[in-house]
Amino acid sequence: MMKKLVMIGNGMAGVRTIEEILKQAPEQFDITIFGQEPHPNYNRIKLSNILQGDTNFDEIIINPLDWYKENNIQLFSGEAVVKIDVDRKRVISDQGREVEYDELIIATGSNSFILPIPGADKIGVTGFRDIQDCEMMIKSAEEYKKAVVIGGGLLGLEAARGLLNLGMSVDVVHLMPHLMERQLDPIASSLLRSELEAQGMNFLMEKETVEILGDERVTGLRFKDGSEAEADLVVMSIGIKSNTTVAKNSGIYVNRGIVVNDFMETSVPHVYAVGECAEHREIVYGLVAPLYEQGKVLANRICGMDGEPYEGSVTGTQLKVAGVDLYSAGEIFEDESTKSIMIYNEYEGIYKRVLTRNNMIVGIVLYGDTKDSTRLFRMLTKKEDISGGSIFQTECTGSGTSDSIAAMPDDELVCGCNGVTKGAIVEAIQTQGLTTLDQVSHCTNAGRSCGRCKPMVSSILAHTLGDQFDATAAQKVSICGCTTISREELVAEIKEKGLTSVKEVMNVLEWNNEEGCTKCRPAINYYLGMILMDEYKDDRDSRLVNEKIHANIQKDGTYSVVPRMYGGVTTAADLKKIAEVAERYHVPLVKLTGGQGIGLFGVKKEDLPSMWEDLDMPSGYAYGKTLRTVKTCVGAQFCRYGTQDSMALGIELEKKFERLDTPHKVKMGVSACPRNCSEAGIKDIGFVGIDGGWEIYVAGNGGVDLRPGDLLCTVKTQVEVMEMTGAYLQYYRETANYLERTSKWVERMGLDHVKEVLADEETRKALNERMDQTLKKYIEPWNEAIQSEEIQDKYYTKHTVAVGSESK
Numbered sequence: 001m002m003k004k005l006v007m008i009g010n011g012m013a014g015v016r017t018i019e020e021i022l023k024q025a026p027e028q029f030d031i032t033i034f035g036q037e038p039h040p041n042y043n044r045i046k047l048s049n050i051l052q053g054d055t056n057f058d059e060i061i062i063n064p065l066d067w068y069k070e071n072n073i074q075l076f077s078g079e080a081v082v083k084i085d086v087d088r089k090r091v092i093s094d095q096g097r098e099v100e101y102d103e104l105i106i107a108t109g110s111n112s113f114i115l116p117i118p119g120a121d122k123i124g125v126t127g128f129r130d131i132q133d134c135e136m137m138i139k140s141a142e143e144y145k146k147a148v149v150i151g152g153g154l155l156g157l158e159a160a161r162g163l164l165n166l167g168m169s170v171d172v173v174h175l176m177p178h179l180m181e182r183q184l185d186p187i188a189s190s191l192l193r194s195e196l197e198a199q200g201m202n203f204l205m206e207k208e209t210v211e212i213l214g215d216e217r218v219t220g221l222r223f224k225d226g227s228e229a230e231a232d233l234v235v236m237s238i239g240i241k242s243n244t245t246v247a248k249n250s251g252i253y254v255n256r257g258i259v260v261n262d263f264m265e266t267s268v269p270h271v272y273a274v275g276e277c278a279e280h281r282e283i284v285y286g287l288v289a290p291l292y293e294q295g296k297v298l299a300n301r302i303c304g305m306d307g308e309p310y311e312g313s314v315t316g317t318q319l320k321v322a323g324v325d326l327y328s329a330g331e332i333f334e335d336e337s338t339k340s341i342m343i344y345n346e347y348e349g350i351y352k353r354v355l356t357r358n359n360m361i362v363g364i365v366l367y368g369d370t371k372d373s374t375r376l377f378r379m380l381t382k383k384e385d386i387s388g389g390s391i392f393q394t395e396c397t398g399s400g401t402s403d404s405i406a407a408m409p410d411d412e413l414v415c416g417c418n419g420v421t422k423g424a425i426v427e428a429i430q431t432q433g434l435t436t437l438d439q440v441s442h443c444t445n446a447g448r449s450c451g452r453c454k455p456m457v458s459s460i461l462a463h464t465l466g467d468q469f470d471a472t473a474a475q476k477v478s479i480c481g482c483t484t485i486s487r488e489e490l491v492a493e494i495k496e497k498g499l500t501s502v503k504e505v506m507n508v509l510e511w512n513n514e515e516g517c518t519k520c521r522p523a524i525n526y527y528l529g530m531i532l533m534d535e536y537k538d539d540r541d542s543r544l545v546n547e548k549i550h551a552n553i554q555k556d557g558t559y560s561v562v563p564r565m566y567g568g569v570t571t572a573a574d575l576k577k578i579a580e581v582a583e584r585y586h587v588p589l590v591k592l593t594g595g596q597g598i599g600l601f602g603v604k605k606e607d608l609p610s611m612w613e614d615l616d617m618p619s620g621y622a623y624g625k626t627l628r629t630v631k632t633c634v635g636a637q638f639c640r641y642g643t644q645d646s647m648a649l650g651i652e653l654e655k656k657f658e659r660l661d662t663p664h665k666v667k668m669g670v671s672a673c674p675r676n677c678s679e680a681g682i683k684d685i686g687f688v689g690i691d692g693g694w695e696i697y698v699a700g701n702g703g704v705d706l707r708p709g710d711l712l713c714t715v716k717t718q719v720e721v722m723e724m725t726g727a728y729l730q731y732y733r734e735t736a737n738y739l740e741r742t743s744k745w746v747e748r749m750g751l752d753h754v755k756e757v758l759a760d761e762e763t764r765k766a767l768n769e770r771m772d773q774t775l776k777k778y779i780e781p782w783n784e785a786i787q788s789e790e791i792q793d794k795y796y797t798k799h800t801v802a803v804g805s806e807s808k
């Protein structure tokens with residue numbers, strides 16, 4: 001019996017802990033995660049980069065929704081836990097959901113500290129903590145000109161840089177005489193201030209804000225000394241406050257954070273805390289490195305391993321602002337017991353100071369040149385005796401050169417965020433045969449957080465591989481951790497070596513895990529089917545679990561049954577049959593689906609074949625990576641605006657392409673006029689009737705990655721629609737990565753490129769020929785199950801376990 005593990009908070013520290021647990025004991029827990037934000041786990045560190053315009057939200061997602069599915073994690077996103085019933089071992093959410101736990105992790109992070117002053121609730125006043133804050137600032141910058149950032153710490157200065165990039169003029173209000181006074185001494189701080197002033201920031205130092213001015217929206221600030229500053233936007237970045245409300249209200253001991261021992265255990269048995277919400281030995285950490293260390297210790301504890309305790313961390317910080325190179329770690333302030341070693345080159349703006357006690361480094365401040373940082377940090381953490389040696393590197397080899405990497409000891413920390421040393425990276429490259437940065441990151445975690453260490457990781461990769469290093473190939477993405485080869489290489493190898501089965505692919509191409517995993521097996525099965533067309537014998541056991549069972553598994557382990565209704569059109573006879581079956585099998589929920597189908601929910605697996613037999617309708621494939629549905633409007637047959645027969649086209653499309661294996665699900669919509677009642681503009685392929693023809697839209701998406709479709713072309717006849725659709729779908733099948741939606745695929749390939757390929761008649765013809773040959777192989781799966789006792793015994797008895805992963 002799997003133990004129930006529930007986690008409150010879907011952020012960086014919590015999800016990393018779950019990753020560690022899955023590494024150690026993938027089958028031990030039935031995992032549920034509640035996340036207040038309506039997103040999968042993303043890299044909060046990179047919000048600064050989003051604000052500064054260097055990246056977008058998609059690129060900072062650490063664990064996409066597919067990751068949760070693949071690991072059978074039930075994620076309730078956009079849902080906050082409001083109470084923990086520690087006696088009944090249950091959590092209760094703001095939507096009234098109650099979930100039982102055997103073990104509970106609280107990973108609720110922190111909130112921005114907002115000054116409790118009059119006007120702090122005005123429109124235009126925000127913290128900087130999540131993507132919503134970031135979006136609000138970006139939107140404000142479109143309309144307004146003047147921003148004030150309160151707080152000249154790490155967060156405030158990164159926010160200020162972002163707002164400058166967005167075209168706002170920025171004042172930074174700081175309480176103390178020096179910026180980043182917790183990390184920098186006065187000299188480094190004044191060098192930083194000069195650089196930031198040169199970049200365009202205006203500093204209002206030693207100012208205490210007492211009021212935010214304005215009516216509904218902020219117009220300015222008033223300070224304690226009576227002076228004022230104008231503001232259309234105010235960002236408060238004056239520190240963070242652990243998010244402890246739920247724990248506190250549930251009787252768990254809370255001080256500044258949720259108090260934990262060296263194994264991250266709270267005052268209540270079976271309840272743990274990790275991350276910024278946790279207080280360990282009176283310290284609440286606000287950087288990921290210590291939080292990830294906590295996560296490892298907690299994972300060991302929860303999995304029942306004998307692990308080391310967490311004994312606290314020394315942290316190092318850097319500011320993510322272009323043009324600023326600074327590093328700080330350990331103690332900043334001198335006392336009678338410390339001595340400083342210092343270099344100050346005012347001319348070049350380079351300042352280095354190491355604070356020592358008893359011949360050991362206890363603090364580091366570097367400005368203008370931080371290449372000594374990893375070495376000095378190692379000396380600090382290892383408590384190395386520094387007497388007799390030169391502290392600062394004098395030779396001219398820049399960091400990352402082959403010589404400097406050769407000279408770097410194995411225990412030097414390369415990735416501060418994830419605690420990864422040079423030795424660990426080299427070992428992973430050598431033992432796992434890694435050749436790309438992506439693989440090294442995947443294997444060791446190096447580079448997965450702030451990303452600052454990536455150039456160094458690349459240099460270590462190049463140094464370790466020597467002549468074998470291929471800089472272009474180093475950027476490639478491998479299929480999964482079982483192999484180093486990419487999708488392109490896999491497809492080429494299958495063709496070149498004439499491989500015909502999943503097992504053969506894994507053997508011949510020397511997979512490092514002979515069984516493969518839930519990521520690569522469905523992908524290989526897909527690519528084989530795409531290449532070998534009707535000659536390929538499908539490997540059902542390599543499919544995602546829903547495709548294996550031909551029904552959608554639900555959260556309670558039951559299934560849903562959605563019969564095909566071509567073009568969303570049904571008959572009274574079919575409706576009667578569905579109603580009778582629903583009654584006969586006591587189906588708890590009958591619901592219209594988003595794709596104009598009818599779903600019967602809550603069906604037991606062992607009832608599926610007989611239910612399908614009674615229904616006597618084809619599978620609607622509501623679970624497959626295939627054509628789902630073709631949503632149609634009523635069109636010219638009945639609607640007075642209709643210029644085309646949308647239902648007839650929808651039915652023809654659905655009948656032709658149903659069951660086709662595609663890299664990801666494909667949805668279509670057909671509207672008979674531009675009023676577009678079938679919402680064809682947000683479908684993978686949408687058809688809109690116009691006078692004398694059809695417009696074909698592609699790459700629309702109505703889901704998480706909302707995207708309007710792009711016009712591919714306009715055609716005159718239904719025959720041309722079918723021809724263009726066949727060619728488009730086949731080109732997608734042949735060039736997309738497995739589990740890549742058409743919207744992402746078109747963005748990657750470029751719409752113009754796709755248009756150009758499909759404009760060529762010969763190419764379209766060849767694509768359609770391969771499509772037609774592929775379509776020959778499909779048979780109706782529900783009927784096949786009804787006819788075959790072997791299939792029923794293997795997949796549909798009470799005791800068969802649905803193994804594998806799923807992605808929506």
Ligand SMILES: Cc1cc2nc3c(=O)[nH]c(=O)nc-3n(C[C@H](O)[C@H](O)[C@H](O)COP(=O)(O)OP(=O)(O)OC[C@H]3O[C@@H](n4cnc5c(N)ncnc54)[C@H](O)[C@@H]3O)c2cc1C
Pocket residue numbers: 008009010011012013014015034035036037044045046047048079080081082107108109110128129130155243246274275276277285286287288289291320417450
């Ligand atoms: C702009 C910015 C830049 C940063 N840059 C760096 C950097 O360069 N280096 C560095 O090391 N660190 C940096 N940090 C800090 C780092 O992001 C945090 O230390 C880290 O995210 C903390 O992880 P966590 O899991 O404890 O909290 P979070 O990542 O905040 O996750 C907590 C999650 O729990 C959710 N939650 C809270 N209460 C509930 C509830 N009751 N029910 C359900 N869900 C709940 C929250 O909505 C949140 O999504 C930065 C932070 C910010 C904001």
Ligand SMILES: NC(=O)c1ccc[n+]([C@@H]2O[C@H](COP(=O)([O-])OP(=O)(O)OC[C@H]3O[C@@H](n4cnc5c(N)ncnc54)[C@H](O)[C@@H]3O)[C@@H](O)[C@H]2O)c1
Pocket residue numbers: 115150151152153154155156158173174175176179180181182207208209237238239240285286287317318319320
């Ligand atoms: N590059 C990085 O590592 C990075 C970047 C951003 C955020 N973070 C983390 O995010 C968290 C929040 O960062 P932060 O900068 O808000 O916190 P912080 O506590 O590091 O800095 C807050 C700053 O605001 C100042 N301040 C306090 N009250 C003030 C007031 N009334 N008016 C003006 N100034 C005032 C303080 O003197 C301090 O310098 C921290 O844990 C930080 O480590 C890290």
Ligand code: SF4
Pocket residue numbers: 633634635636639640641642643646671672673674675676677678
């Ligand atoms: S899209 Fe046009 S033709 Fe179709 S139902 Fe709507 S209004 Fe009528």
Ligand code: FES
Pocket residue numbers: 414415416417418446447448449450451452453454
């Ligand atoms: S140092 Fe931040 S990801 Fe490596």
